[in-house]
Amino acid sequence: MTIEDEREIMGQRLHEKIKNIFGRSLSIREVDAGSCNACEVEITALSNPIYDMERFGIHIVASPRHADMLLVTGPVTRNMELALLKTYNATPEPKLVAAMGSCACNGGIFGETYASGGGVDRFIPVDLYIPGCPPRPQAVIFGLMVAVDKLEQKIRKLEVKA
Amino acid sequence: MSEELIETIKKEFRSNVFDETVSNNEHYLTVKKEAAVRICDYLYHTLDFPLISIFATDERAKDGCFKIHYIFSCKDDMFIIIKIKVEETSPRFATLTHKIPAANWYEREIQDMFGLVPVGHPDPRRLIHFEDWPAGFYPLRKDFDIRTKPPRVKGEYIYRRVEGEGVYEIPVGPVHAGVIEPGHFRFSVAGEPILNLEIRHFYTHKGVEKLFESLSIDKAVFLAERISGDNSVAHSAAFCQAVEKVAGVDIPPHAKYIRTILLELERIYNHFGDIAGIATDVAYPFGAAHANRLKEQVMQLNEKVTGSRLLRGMNTTGGVRRDIGDKNELISKELATLQNNFRELMELLISSPSVADRIETTGRISNEIAKGLHVVGPAGRASGIDGDTRRDHPYAAYPELEFKVPVRKAGDVNARTLVRADEVYESIMLIQQALSRLPEGDIRTDVNQIPDGYALGYTEAPRGETLYWVHISNGRIERCKVRDPSFCNWLAIEYAVLDNIVPDFPIINKSLSLSYSGNDM
Numbered sequence: 001m002t003i004e005d006e007r008e009i010m011g012q013r014l015h016e017k018i019k020n021i022f023g024r025s026l027s028i029r030e031v032d033a034g035s036c037n038a039c040e041v042e043i044t045a046l047s048n049p050i051y052d053m054e055r056f057g058i059h060i061v062a063s064p065r066h067a068d069m070l071l072v073t074g075p076v077t078r079n080m081e082l083a084l085l086k087t088y089n090a091t092p093e094p095k096l097v098a099a100m101g102s103c104a105c106n107g108g109i110f111g112e113t114y115a116s117g118g119g120v121d122r123f124i125p126v127d128l129y130i131p132g133c134p135p136r137p138q139a140v141i142f143g144l145m146v147a148v149d150k151l152e153q154k155i156r157k158l159e160v161k162a
Numbered sequence: 163m164s165e166e167l168i169e170t171i172k173k174e175f176r177s178n179v180f181d182e183t184v185s186n187n188e189h190y191l192t193v194k195k196e197a198a199v200r201i202c203d204y205l206y207h208t209l210d211f212p213l214i215s216i217f218a219t220d221e222r223a224k225d226g227c228f229k230i231h232y233i234f235s236c237k238d239d240m241f242i243i244i245k246i247k248v249e250e251t252s253p254r255f256a257t258l259t260h261k262i263p264a265a266n267w268y269e270r271e272i273q274d275m276f277g278l279v280p281v282g283h284p285d286p287r288r289l290i291h292f293e294d295w296p297a298g299f300y301p302l303r304k305d306f307d308i309r310t311k312p313p314r315v316k317g318e319y320i321y322r323r324v325e326g327e328g329v330y331e332i333p334v335g336p337v338h339a340g341v342i343e344p345g346h347f348r349f350s351v352a353g354e355p356i357l358n359l360e361i362r363h364f365y366t367h368k369g370v371e372k373l374f375e376s377l378s379i380d381k382a383v384f385l386a387e388r389i390s391g392d393n394s395v396a397h398s399a400a401f402c403q404a405v406e407k408v409a410g411v412d413i414p415p416h417a418k419y420i421r422t423i424l425l426e427l428e429r430i431y432n433h434f435g436d437i438a439g440i441a442t443d444v445a446y447p448f449g450a451a452h453a454n455r456l457k458e459q460v461m462q463l464n465e466k467v468t469g470s471r472l473l474r475g476m477n478t479t480g481g482v483r484r485d486i487g488d489k490n491e492l493i494s495k496e497l498a499t500l501q502n503n504f505r506e507l508m509e510l511l512i513s514s515p516s517v518a519d520r521i522e523t524t525g526r527i528s529n530e531i532a533k534g535l536h537v538v539g540p541a542g543r544a545s546g547i548d549g550d551t552r553r554d555h556p557y558a559a560y561p562e563l564e565f566k567v568p569v570r571k572a573g574d575v576n577a578r579t580l581v582r583a584d585e586v587y588e589s590i591m592l593i594q595q596a597l598s599r600l601p602e603g604d605i606r607t608d609v610n611q612i613p614d615g616y617a618l619g620y621t622e623a624p625r626g627e628t629l630y631w632v633h634i635s636n637g638r639i640e641r642c643k644v645r646d647p648s649f650c651n652w653l654a655i656e657y658a659v660l661d662n663i664v665p666d667f668p669i670i671n672k673s674l675s676l677s678y679s680g681n682d683m
């Protein structure tokens with residue numbers, strides 16, 4: 001199997017899942033909480049004509065209020081902490097948080113300094129970690145697939161409660 | 163020439179220069195604190211040397227004082243560094259900003275990071291620390307522990323205000339609508355035209371310069387790669403070159419050529435990305451898709467050649483980690499196809515009236531502004547600044563290769579787009595030359611036992627001149643000053659948008675291709 005096949009197979013599987021759970025697409029708001037920007041480079045790559053993630057039902061939205069999921073990059077700097085919390089609070093339930101990249105997972109090379117927080121889960125609950133520095137676009141697609149399963153579980157829990 | 167120059171300066175300021183050291187192409191003159199402004203002014207205005215960085219060092223342990231360094235880039239591949247001493251008991255120095263606008267942010271940075279006050283600064287507000295940062299904490303002082311978490315305090319950040327009938331403010335960010343880095347923009351507008359823009363940055367400040375001081379030199383290369391994520395090669399090469407200079411090591415020719423090829427691959431994929439961004443923002447999705455596809459193809463080529471889509475993990479002190487000799491054919495074949503595709507794309511882009519309408523005369527930066535702020539890279543060259551580190555301070559294999567430095571005068575989005583396009587062709591040619599002359603031999607020399615010392619390392623990143631000043635002591639990094647090109651270029655956007663309309667802001671911003679993380683560090 002070539003790397004291109006892998007991308008297509010994974011993308012199609014993700015598409016099926018998204019269709020089953022959401023009917024339409026998974027809406028993502030991206031939050032850069034102090035990344036080096038390379039994680040953003042790869043998220044942007046997912047929109048290029050080669051990956052074209054919209055065809056798998058992944059949609060980047062402009063506001064957290066429209067989002068099912070926050071995709072957070074960076075170690076959470078002191079100066080971005082508040083903005084991250086505000087964005088999290090503005091995202092409606094049920095919501096997912098994916099920490100993308102080594103920085104978001106545990107601080108990465110920046111670790112913990114006077115200005116670097118050392119990872120997203122120190123500040124908001126994280127449902128899923130996508131490691132890599134940066135993760136390749138395929139890894140992000142794979143991560144989203146796992147995330148969608150988690151969201152399904154969350155929705156079920158909410159339904160049981162209701 | 164260079165000796166004559168130093169003699170002229172010494173003659174001019176005889177009693178004020180009390181120490182002189184020379185290492186490689188770096189001339190350090192320690193001068194009286196009171197004379198610094200006059201001497202810098204002379205270098206800048208009379209001799210016409212750009213001021214390319216100002217930074218401080220904490221040398222209280224050894225010399226009982228702080229030092230401030232002013233770096234000037236001179237002709238004939240030379241640098242003059244003016245040094246002054248600043249006592250802890252009198253933590254002040256005279257501002258240079260009213261003479262050289264480019265000094266503005268450096269001085270405020272020194273104020274935040276070292277607690278040394280630029281007296282008379284036209285904008286003495288904080289730069290890096292936010293209003294909730296308590297007074298008296300200066301991260302780059304040696305007695306500040308990197309893991310200190312100063313408490314958050316109450317404070318207020320005062321924005322410049324533009325008042326008048328019908329004037330209102332539009333605040334944007336730090337979290338934006340698209341997938342971009344965080345920063346705050348505050349527009350004052352009357353209808354659509356922008357009367358004033360104030361930018362506020364450093365949301366992504368991570369404490370990088372402090373972090374360098376706690377890392378081993380080998381690990382520090384990885385940090386340099388992660389300062390501005392898509393300029394990894396330029397940053398790590400500049401860092402490695404500084405270390406190699408201190409160590410007195412000349413890396414093998416084979417490694418120099420590989421570095422050059424990587425640096426140019428980085429430029430190509432970045433320029434494709436920028437052109438794609440501009441096409442997106444002028445609502446020309448066909449062109450954007452085309453350019454984004456080309457960028458992806460280069461990133462895939464990067465991965466095939468180095469194992470990393472962003473060319474990471476290749477640079478190391480003493481050379482590179484991996485040979486790319488067996489990829490010679492692959493690279494030249496891919497580049498030939500890319501060149502043809504890119505030419506087609508540019509023909510379409512240039513001949514589209516709807517594109518021209520949006521980018522011609524938009525976001526003009528005059529030559530005067532660009533010079534005053536020391537705008538670097540394609541943005542500077544599009545405003546008539548004929549500067550390119552590869553030619554002016556040659557490194558890696560550039561002295562042996564032929565290339566042109568495209569310069570344009572209009573200073574608008576169009577000029578910045580075309581400069582990048584011209585540079586892509588030059589980069590492709592550079593890589594082809596390098597591949598055809600790739601020397602045999604090792605890819606790495608050992609760099610151990612580095613003697614104490616300091617040196618400058620520099621590269622021309624896709625965004626422009628990138629500068630490292632590295633001081634090594636006992637085999638450890640004592641100080642690493644990083645100057646990303648965006649630190650110079652950000653202020654220019656406040657001028658570029660004036661009298662433009664709000665909907666053109668994204669295009670202007672994109673055409674300047676500014677790094678937030680590289681700026682904020």
Ligand code: SF4
Pocket residue numbers: 034035036037038039073074100101102103104108109132133134135388391
């Ligand atoms: S994980 Fe790596 S690529 Fe992503 S932001 Fe951090 S340093 Fe950059």
